[in-house]
Amino acid sequence: MSGVEVAGRTGHRRLAVGQVAGDRRRAWPWPRVTLAALAAAACLVPFLLEPYRVFQLTMVLVHGIALLGLNLLVGHGGRVSLGHGAFLAVGAYGSAIMTTSLGVPYPLTLPVCALLTFGAGLALGRPALRLSGPYLAVVTFAVAVVVPLVIKRFGTVTGGSMGLSTPVPAAPSWTGLADDQWLYLLVLAVAVAAFAVARNLVESRAGRALAAGRENPAAAEVLGVRLDSHRTLAFGWSAMYAGVAGTLYAWVVGFVSPDSFTVTLSIVLLAAVVVGGPGSLLGPLLGGVFITFVPAVAQRAGDAVPGIVSGVLIVVVVCFVPTGLAGLLRMAAGAVTRGTGRG
Amino acid sequence: MGDLLLQVVQGLSLGAVYAALALALVLVHRFNGIVNFAQGELAMLSTYVAWQLLEAGLPFWAALPITLAVSVSAGALVERVVIRRVEGGGELACVAVTVGLMVLVNAAAGLVWSFAVRSFPNPFPAVLSFGSAQSGFSALGVLGVVAVMMLTLHLFFRHTGAGLIMRAVVADPVAARLSGIRVGRVLSLGWGVAAGVGAVAGILVAPLLFLEPNMMGGVLVYAFAAAVLGGFHDPVTTVAAGLAIGVAETLAGTYVKFVGADLKVAVPLLVIVAVLSLRRGRAVVRGTG
Numbered sequence: 001m002s003g004v005e006v007a008g009r010t011g012h013r014r015l016a017v018g019q020v021a022g023d024r025r026r027a028w029p030w031p032r033v034t035l036a037a038l039a040a041a042a043c044l045v046p047f048l049l050e051p052y053r054v055f056q057l058t059m060v061l062v063h064g065i066a067l068l069g070l071n072l073l074v075g076h077g078g079r080v081s082l083g084h085g086a087f088l089a090v091g092a093y094g095s096a097i098m099t100t101s102l103g104v105p106y107p108l109t110l111p112v113c114a115l116l117t118f119g120a121g122l123a124l125g126r127p128a129l130r131l132s133g134p135y136l137a138v139v140t141f142a143v144a145v146v147v148p149l150v151i152k153r154f155g156t157v158t159g160g161s162m163g164l165s166t167p168v169p170a171a172p173s174w175t176g177l178a179d180d181q182w183l184y185l186l187v188l189a190v191a192v193a194a195f196a197v198a199r200n201l202v203e204s205r206a207g208r209a210l211a212a213g214r215e216n217p218a219a220a221e222v223l224g225v226r227l228d229s230h231r232t233l234a235f236g237w238s239a240m241y242a243g244v245a246g247t248l249y250a251w252v253v254g255f256v257s258p259d260s261f262t263v264t265l266s267i268v269l270l271a272a273v274v275v276g277g278p279g280s281l282l283g284p285l286l287g288g289v290f291i292t293f294v295p296a297v298a299q300r301a302g303d304a305v306p307g308i309v310s311g312v313l314i315v316v317v318v319c320f321v322p323t324g325l326a327g328l329l330r331m332a333a334g335a336v337t338r339g340t341g342r343g
Numbered sequence: 344m345g346d347l348l349l350q351v352v353q354g355l356s357l358g359a360v361y362a363a364l365a366l367a368l369v370l371v372h373r374f375n376g377i378v379n380f381a382q383g384e385l386a387m388l389s390t391y392v393a394w395q396l397l398e399a400g401l402p403f404w405a406a407l408p409i410t411l412a413v414s415v416s417a418g419a420l421v422e423r424v425v426i427r428r429v430e431g432g433g434e435l436a437c438v439a440v441t442v443g444l445m446v447l448v449n450a451a452a453g454l455v456w457s458f459a460v461r462s463f464p465n466p467f468p469a470v471l472s473f474g475s476a477q478s479g480f481s482a483l484g485v486l487g488v489v490a491v492m493m494l495t496l497h498l499f500f501r502h503t504g505a506g507l508i509m510r511a512v513v514a515d516p517v518a519a520r521l522s523g524i525r526v527g528r529v530l531s532l533g534w535g536v537a538a539g540v541g542a543v544a545g546i547l548v549a550p551l552l553f554l555e556p557n558m559m560g561g562v563l564v565y566a567f568a569a570a571v572l573g574g575f576h577d578p579v580t581t582v583a584a585g586l587a588i589g590v591a592e593t594l595a596g597t598y599v600k601f602v603g604a605d606l607k608v609a610v611p612l613l614v615i616v617a618v619l620s621l622r623r624g625r626a627v628v629r630g631t632g
Contacts, residue, residue: 078433303458
């Protein structure tokens with residue numbers, strides 16, 4: 001047991017900021033100014049960078065939305081899902097099929113897919129979440145393995161292993177934007193909304209109930225928290241976030257295929273939550289950066305390298321930095337606060 | 344009718360492989376309450392070790408004990424170096440670490456042996472090689488090896504001193520430590536034994552599936568289904584469930600048109616979800632050791 005844990009258990013010392021999850025102390029002296037600067041930068045970025053970079057940033061946001069949802073379940077609820085790639089697939093294929101076969105205009109597919117995946121999450125979460133232990137991880141893992149096969153099996157609807165091309169949403173002419181800029185701003189708007197909803201959810205009664213269930217299920221139930229229903233709802237919400245991210249993925253990439261939603265995707269998503277920082281709000285964004293850039297960079301060194309880099313990163317982060325990148329940032333911010341004497 | 348019988352025997356042999364891997368999962372879970380997502384990949388790694396030994400010209404039945412020794416030490420090493428750090432930690436840490444290991448081992452095997460598909464020699468003699476009887480014969484061989492392995496495990500846990508110590512650790516780690524048992528070493532050994540059991544599964548399934556770094560992905564799902572049926576606790580139920588799932592999957596794949604070869608892997612998913620919905624209550628996870 002490390003010194004930090006001993007201090008935490010005996011209460012002799014307040015832990016430094018960033019060493020435990022769910023710590024709500026203020027770590028950064030200028031939150032509003034920083035947020036405003038970040039918002040300004042996020043809005044200006046598509047006009048400054050080349051289209052490929054804008055596309056990459058859009059993918060960071062898409063992954064960030066999926067991770068926000070997974071983080072609700074994993075970080076705040078303390079339950080592990082290895083099947084969120086399947087919900088991404090449902091969202092992406094739902095949107096692709098609706099726009100191509102049924103001729104639905106693309107903005108409509110977003111709420112429909114959100115509802116669809118919310119329902120799917122509730123239906124799947126209900127049997128699995130009732131059980132303690134790691135059953136949820138096992139069930140969701142099996143789902144993640146099966147979904148690509150189901151997609152291939154029903155090739156008449158889904159295009160089979162060839163995949164399905166969908167039209168990329170074009171920018172309306174009155175905006176005067178290029179398509180990639182329009183998509184980026186669209187995804188940014190959805191991401192901001194998703195971020196706001198997740199933040200409010202975590203700070204609400206439901207979020208506190210989830211955290212209580214994570215820290216001490218027995219105590220939470222004694223205090224009258226209905227853990228089963230809170231967890232099932234959290235699973236539904238997180239599935240919905242994944243579905244929304246899947247829909248946006250189909251818009252941005254314009255092509256969906258079973259090979260994009262294999263079990264590897266689900267594993268990478270969980271890895272990104274762990275590396276980004278479970279139970280923090282900033283973690284999913286950092287995780288999105290991790291998913292988008294680390295495998296792409298590592299791929300240059302060879303086919304097997306992305307797996308090795310991700311595997312080592314997961315193991316090292318879990319063993320040595322349980323609060324992830326977000327925790328490291330908080331520690332750095334705490335150091336700045338102490339240094340400037342504004343804490 | 345003979346066709347059906349052959350299908351059943353083949354299903355049983357596949358089921359024996361699932362049962363072996365599921366048994367490894369159950370062992371690990373009973374020793375330190377962790378569901379080991381890397382179990383299949385460790386088995387895959389052992390299979391590559393066996394393949395390498397066979398390539399070097401060793402006969403199969405000489406390569407097998409060397410492979411088992413390597414995988415037992417590898418399993419023990421993994422427990423000591425990585426798992427020890429997260430033991431008693433949260434569910435997320437445990438699952439994430441084994442998933443990280445799964446990704447890492449898979450990629451490492453790809454790096455060393457490339458992702459190319461290789462054939463693995465069938466260790467059983469094809470004496471009765473008329474018509475379809477050959478596959479039936481090697482299926483019986485697989486069943487025999489798994490049966491011998493299970494008998495050995497049973498004798499080891501029930502009738503040896505080491506087995507007694509290991510059972511003591513599973514029953515009550517604190518009391519075992521207080522009576523002088525080095526619990527940490529026993530847990531390492533437990534992981535080693537589980538890795539060895541998994542290695543047998545990998546070597547037996549490799550001639551049927553071909554050898555490649557991703558070969559255990561599907562097998563792991565079947566093994567999970569069997570382990571869930573046994574509540575991650577009861578070895579006898581787990582083995583029976585593994586056999587039943589093997590038969591059900593083979594028959595469904597052959598005789599139910601809708602399932603076919605593609606959707607076979609959906610059978611264990613249905614089994615898992617059905618069992619979890621029927622067996623409500625939190626009693627399913629009993630003592631985790």
